[in-house]
Amino acid sequence: MGPAGWDSLGALEQWVERHRPPVHPVVTDKNPGASGRTRPLCEAPAYPRYTGVGDPDSARSFACTEP
Structure with missing residues (x-):
């Protein structure tokens, strides 16, 4: 998988400020061919x-x- 896209700062903000931890986070491959x-x-x-x-x-x- 190439460069990954996931808004980790946004997820952390939701967790800290709204007490909503990330549930089943998904990352997107930002490689143009992906x-x-x-x-x-x-x-x-x-x-x-x-x-x-x-x-x-x-x-x-x-x-x-x-593993």
């Missing part, structure tokens, strides 16, 4: 792993998996 590919943003050490079902360019087709 055509908007998305992945779930997983808490380390987990990583996004394709479930084998659905669009491989959609975060919905991935699950955060422990």
Whole structure:
């Protein structure tokens, strides 16, 4: 995945000021050739792993998996 787009500052602001932590954050690949590919943003050490079902360019087709 190339350059990633996720509004981390906006998410932190929502969490601190409105007590709304990020739930199931999704990052978008900003590489021009990626055509908007998305992945779930997983808490380390987990990583996004394709479930084998659905669009491989959609975060919905991935699950955060422990190594």
